[in-house]
Amino acid sequence: MAPSAVARETIASLRHQIAKIEGRLAERLDAGLEGQPEHIDLVRHGGVPSGDLLATGAERFDRALGGGLPGAGLTEIHAAGTRDASAAAAFVLALARLSLERTNAPVLWVGTTESFREAGYPYPPGILFLYGMDPSRLLVAQAEKLTDALWIAEQAAALDSFSAVLLETRGNSAHLDLTATRRLHHRARDAGHPLFLLRQAAEPEPTAAPFRLVLRSAPAGLRQILGKPLARSIGPPAFQVEISKNRTAPPARFILEWNDHARALQERAAENPVPVVPASQYGTPAQAAAGTLVAFPSSARQAAAGHQPSGKQHPAHRRAG
Amino acid sequence: MGIADARAMYPAIEIVAEDVEADRRLLEALADWCDRYTPLVALDGRDGLFLDITGCAHLFGGEEAMLDGLLASFFEQGFRTRAGIASTPGAAWAAARFSLPGKILQEGDECAFLESLPLAALRLETRTIASLESVGLRSVGTVLAAPRAPLARRFGAMLLLRLDQALGEVEEVISPRLPVAPFSVERQLAEPIGLIEDIERLVPQLARSLKRDLERRGEGARLFALLLFRVDGAVTRIAARASLPLREPVAIARLFGERLAALSDALDPGYGFDLVRLSAFETAALDTPQADLGGGAVAASEDVALFSDRVRARLGRTAMLKPLLAESHLPERAASLVPAAGDPPERKAPDAPRRSVDFSPSRRAPERPLRLFSRPEPIDVPVTEVPEGPPLNFRWRRAMHRVARAEGPERIAPEWWLHGKPEVKADEIGKDEERREAEREEAEREAVAAETARTTRDYFRVEDTDGHRFWIYREGLYRKDAAPRWYLQGVSA
Numbered sequence: 001m002a003p004s005a006v007a008r009e010t011i012a013s014l015r016h017q018i019a020k021i022e023g024r025l026a027e028r029l030d031a032g033l034e035g036q037p038e039h040i041d042l043v044r045h046g047g048v049p050s051g052d053l054l055a056t057g058a059e060r061f062d063r064a065l066g067g068g069l070p071g072a073g074l075t076e077i078h079a080a081g082t083r084d085a086s087a088a089a090a091f092v093l094a095l096a097r098l099s100l101e102r103t104n105a106p107v108l109w110v111g112t113t114e115s116f117r118e119a120g121y122p123y124p125p126g127i128l129f130l131y132g133m134d135p136s137r138l139l140v141a142q143a144e145k146l147t148d149a150l151w152i153a154e155q156a157a158a159l160d161s162f163s164a165v166l167l168e169t170r171g172n173s174a175h176l177d178l179t180a181t182r183r184l185h186h187r188a189r190d191a192g193h194p195l196f197l198l199r200q201a202a203e204p205e206p207t208a209a210p211f212r213l214v215l216r217s218a219p220a221g222l223r224q225i226l227g228k229p230l231a232r233s234i235g236p237p238a239f240q241v242e243i244s245k246n247r248t249a250p251p252a253r254f255i256l257e258w259n260d261h262a263r264a265l266q267e268r269a270a271e272n273p274v275p276v277v278p279a280s281q282y283g284t285p286a287q288a289a290a291g292t293l294v295a296f297p298s299s300a301r302q303a304a305a306g307h308q309p310s311g312k313q314h315p316a317h318r319r320a321g
Numbered sequence: 322m323g324i325a326d327a328r329a330m331y332p333a334i335e336i337v338a339e340d341v342e343a344d345r346r347l348l349e350a351l352a353d354w355c356d357r358y359t360p361l362v363a364l365d366g367r368d369g370l371f372l373d374i375t376g377c378a379h380l381f382g383g384e385e386a387m388l389d390g391l392l393a394s395f396f397e398q399g400f401r402t403r404a405g406i407a408s409t410p411g412a413a414w415a416a417a418r419f420s421l422p423g424k425i426l427q428e429g430d431e432c433a434f435l436e437s438l439p440l441a442a443l444r445l446e447t448r449t450i451a452s453l454e455s456v457g458l459r460s461v462g463t464v465l466a467a468p469r470a471p472l473a474r475r476f477g478a479m480l481l482l483r484l485d486q487a488l489g490e491v492e493e494v495i496s497p498r499l500p501v502a503p504f505s506v507e508r509q510l511a512e513p514i515g516l517i518e519d520i521e522r523l524v525p526q527l528a529r530s531l532k533r534d535l536e537r538r539g540e541g542a543r544l545f546a547l548l549l550f551r552v553d554g555a556v557t558r559i560a561a562r563a564s565l566p567l568r569e570p571v572a573i574a575r576l577f578g579e580r581l582a583a584l585s586d587a588l589d590p591g592y593g594f595d596l597v598r599l600s601a602f603e604t605a606a607l608d609t610p611q612a613d614l615g616g617g618a619v620a621a622s623e624d625v626a627l628f629s630d631r632v633r634a635r636l637g638r639t640a641m642l643k644p645l646l647a648e649s650h651l652p653e654r655a656a657s658l659v660p661a662a663g664d665p666p667e668r669k670a671p672d673a674p675r676r677s678v679d680f681s682p683s684r685r686a687p688e689r690p691l692r693l694f695s696r697p698e699p700i701d702v703p704v705t706e707v708p709e710g711p712p713l714n715f716r717w718r719r720a721m722h723r724v725a726r727a728e729g730p731e732r733i734a735p736e737w738w739l740h741g742k743p744e745v746k747a748d749e750i751g752k753d754e755e756r757r758e759a760e761r762e763e764a765e766r767e768a769v770a771a772e773t774a775r776t777t778r779d780y781f782r783v784e785d786t787d788g789h790r791f792w793i794y795r796e797g798l799y800r801k802d803a804a805p806r807w808y809l810q811g812v813s814a
């Protein structure tokens with residue numbers, strides 16, 4: 001159907017506006033409805049356009065994302081509460097570790113003083129222990145104000161000498177709106193490295209990131225000693241990842257663990273069960289009746305069958321805080 | 322004469338207490354102002370300045386014009402000055418103080434000029450002058466005529482040194498009060514500028530002239546200073562530091578752009594800046610050829626070092642941090658984030674093989690949390706099962722956490738060898754040496770043991786019922802009388 005003249009006019013003016021925001025010429029924008037000959041060949045995997053993708057290694061998770069997270073571009077990661085900020089940071093560091101594999105370039109972690117004080121400063125020996133990341137590959141930038149931290153992230157996003165940039169902020173702010181996130185997304189995409197926007201204690205709001213993930217902590221698995229799980233031990237960390245904004249698939253929830261030997265994320269397998277009601281180490285079953293834990297293996301089966309729990313039933317909505 | 326006498330003679334006299342510091346600051350401000358003529362400015366005593374104007378005079382229209390202009394400017398600012406130009410500092414000092422204002426001595430005329438002056442023109446101590454006068458030598462001419470060896474023997478070597486310096490036979494060097502830049506470029510502006518944009522536009526033009534000199538020597542500079550001279554005399558100095566030697570005008574301009582953006586409020590142009598000088602300090606060899614930034618477009622492949630320089634220029638030294646690992650058991654000392662100092666990064670060949678350090682899971686250090694709080698946060702532990710065991714629940718930031726699983730304890734004792742021995746008092750009266758020594762040692766050992774017991778930490782990794790993992794510790798060993806304190810130091814994934 002040929003677009004009418006008025007529609008073409010509107011589209012042209014919108015393209016000019018977008019081009020002005022991005023700081024580029026309108027003619028260089030991605031091929032639009034009019035199909036201007038740009039000679040950009042678009043590759044599709046399973047109907048989903050794919051570019052440079054960061055495959056995490058957990059197959060179902062990657063499939064739900066359409067191949068993986070964007071290897072060049074903005075991904076927004078929410079920590080469900082301040083207490084989940086470390087889980088979110090751990091997940092993001094796992095992704096940074098994966099992109100560090102590809103290029104041996106430093107990782108930059110930008111944050112505001114407030115966010116570091118609330119959730120803690122990165123601790124290099126811990127990062128070394130969990131992910132085997134060389135402490136010399138980590139650079140931290142700290143700013144007092146959010147605008148300064150955003151400026152640092154924008155400047156870093158334009159460079160191609162980082163393997164990943166993490167921007168950690170707290171709360172909602174008018175500065176992190178659609179235009180600012182779009183700017184970050186395009187700079188990271190042009191530079192060819194991922195940029196992760198890590199938000200603590202923020203309400204989800206529209207941004208230009210193609211994906212939004214909400215992270216929560218999940219009980220860790222058991223340690224494997226001599227091939228057998230060691231009871232009541234705290235093993236490799238686990239995260240509950242919910243894909244809340246996704247272009248290609250409906251929202252989904254997964255429990256992922258970091259597998260150090262394979263250096264990839266993997267979904268929690270059935271043979272690594274988590275004790276639902278752990279008995280105390282010293283014998284008194286005082287909290288046996290607590291019962292706030294959900295049995296995870298069954299929910300994984302539920303997810304596999306395609307019945308995702310709707311957002312309203314999520315325990316976070318039930319809890320008062 | 323005393324104040325009372327002076328008041329008696331002239332009742333309306335105004336008496337102000339002497340403020341040496343303020344006088345010195347005023348002198349330094351005047352020295353700053355004289356920086357526009359030459360950077361080699363030195364303070365002389367409490368009320369004088371030395372300027373080394375070798376080679377500068379022609380820029381201001383000759384020595385006469387320069388001197389007249391200098392005196393006129395000082396007069397307009399409200400100072401009465403006397404000045405003199407000579408080829409040696411000693412003769413210039415004498416010319417300024419002991420002759421008509423604006424005396425210019427040609428080379429070779431010092432002897433004739435100095436002969437008629439009193440001895441004070443030689444910068445001698447009053448004691449030496451008094452003893453010379455008591456012998457009958459009252460003018461410099463008579464001292465010059467006297468034989469040298471007996472003079473040295475009787476009045477010291479300083480007299481001869483001053484004579485030789487004044488006549489130019491011994492080189493006297495003025496040490497400038499501010500470090501002198503190896504390279505600097507300055508531009509006199511016909512119309513004073515005050516806007517930040519104008520200054521930013523000027524920086525790359527100056528840097529281009531600087532680049533020629535640096536390129537000829539194959540060097541770059543790591544510290545740049547931009548001096549802005551206001552029309553009324555105040556001087557603003559803006560410094561920018563780079564971790565790699567730079568000489569490209571665009572990179573230098575970007576650094577100063579950030580610096581000026583950070584200082585935009587504090588910069589007070591007054592009526593405008595009429596002289597702008599860009600100096601380069603700390604030159605170092607620059608061997609890697611920098612890419613040609615043609616067409617004014619900034620290349621996207623900028624180094625990490627330049628990026629961190631720009632961040633530091635805009636937001637201060639503590640904006641960029643890097644991990645520093647130390648050999649220590651205490652977690653907060655084992656690794657800390659310190660300001661990245663801006664040292665040149667280690668050179669890594671782009672296709673160098675991965676380092677052969679073993680980061681495999683089995684070889685790493687003890688398990689540590691992912692994030693550490695800058696200060697351990699106190700938590701409230703109502704009950705533990707066994708005194709030395711992990712807590713059953715704890716309250717942190719006003720929320721109650723119930724512990725599902727716990728691992729530990731890991732005991733970390735304080736590093737007594739670093740903190741020094743605590744203060745020990747030994748009872749000295751009535752005991753002989755050996756016993757005193759033994760008792761002192763015993764007291765010290767006990768003090769160290771008590772200190773260690775008080776601050777030994779038992780760390781536990783706990784996981785609560787929601788799946789959050791914390792790293793908490795108990796400070797101090799279990800005591801029957803007081804409950805030990807618990808802290809939360811880190812959070813894990």
